Amino acid sequence: EAQVTQNPRYLITVTGKKLTVTCSQNMNHEYMSWYRQDPGLGLRQIYYSMNVEVTDKGDVPEGYKVSRKEKRNFPLILESPSPNQTSLYFCASSYRHGAYEQYFGPGTRLTVT
Amino acid sequence: AQSVAQPEDQVNVAEGNPLTVKCTYSVSGNPYLFWYVQYPNRGLQFLLKYITGDNLVKGSYGFEAEFNKSQTSFHLKKPSALVSDSALYFCAVRPDTGRRALTFGSGTRLQVQP
Numbered sequence: 001e002a003q004v005t006q007n008p009r010y011l012i013t014v015t016g017k018k019l020t021v022t023c024s025q026n027m028n029h030e031y032m033s034w035y036r037q038d039p040g041l042g043l044r045q046i047y048y049s050m051n052v053e054v055t056d057k058g059d060v061p062e063g064y065k066v067s068r069k070e071k072r073n074f075p076l077i078l079e080s081p082s083p084n085q086t087s088l089y090f091c092a093s094s095y096r097h098g099a100y101e102q103y104f105g106p107g108t109r110l111t112v113t
Numbered sequence: 114a115q116s117v118a119q120p121e122d123q124v125n126v127a128e129g130n131p132l133t134v135k136c137t138y139s140v141s142g143n144p145y146l147f148w149y150v151q152y153p154n155r156g157l158q159f160l161l162k163y164i165t166g167d168n169l170v171k172g173s174y175g176f177e178a179e180f181n182k183s184q185t186s187f188h189l190k191k192p193s194a195l196v197s198d199s200a201l202y203f204c205a206v207r208p209d210t211g212r213r214a215l216t217f218g219s220g221t222r223l224q225v226q227p
Contacts, residue, residue, distance in 0.1 A: 004156070033214070042117075042203060042217040043157075050212075058214055090156055097212065099145050099164045104156030 004105035023091030032074040117218035134189040136204030
């Protein structure tokens with residue numbers, strides 16, 4: 001089954017404790033992206049990757065890191081989480097950037113206390 | 114800068130009635146326009162897109178959308194609403210050139226009453 005998986009689905013952590021949210025897709029897609037969803041703000045892009053070893057900042061990259069060492073994986077790293085990073089996070093992938101629809105993972109709800 | 118406006122936080126409609134969820138956009142150049150739906154505790158699912166060509170686009174689950182360039186709108190429509198259509202709907206836009214990402218609207222909650 002074609003899908004995007006994320007882990008963990010739920011995470012409660014404390015300020016400053018490094019964490020990684022994994023994302024994996026099995027569709028051989030070139031383009032991958034991370035979004036955060038906050039009430040009333042829709043989805044905002046954090047980082048994206050056009051292909052392996054090619055990543056770039058989205059609209060809200062502060063406090064986040066990513067890497068794309070393999071085509072299927074695109075982990076999101078929070079080196080020192082803060083309470084304002086409490087949010088619902090989605091990973092998405094598409095065949096390529098541009099006119100192609102994105103496939104979304106199930107989401108990771110992160111709470112930073 | 115590109116932007117999307119979904120002017121209604123919530124739309125209420127009775128089952129069997131037609132529904133419209135509004136979206137207007139701003140983008141440099143020609144737009145790629147998308148509609149996504151989000152059911153509770155799920156990720157977003159693609160419904161339909163406008164790339165070029167016919168202004169009326171048909172998508173999944175009986176939904177359609179009309180691209181209106183002069184009004185910079187891309188309203189989502191369905192002739193007969195189902196209770197199972199109740200969900201959160203997002204409109205998104207990006208320009209047809211360059212590396213700009215998708216910009217999403219703030220979402221419209223559709224509530225279909227039995």
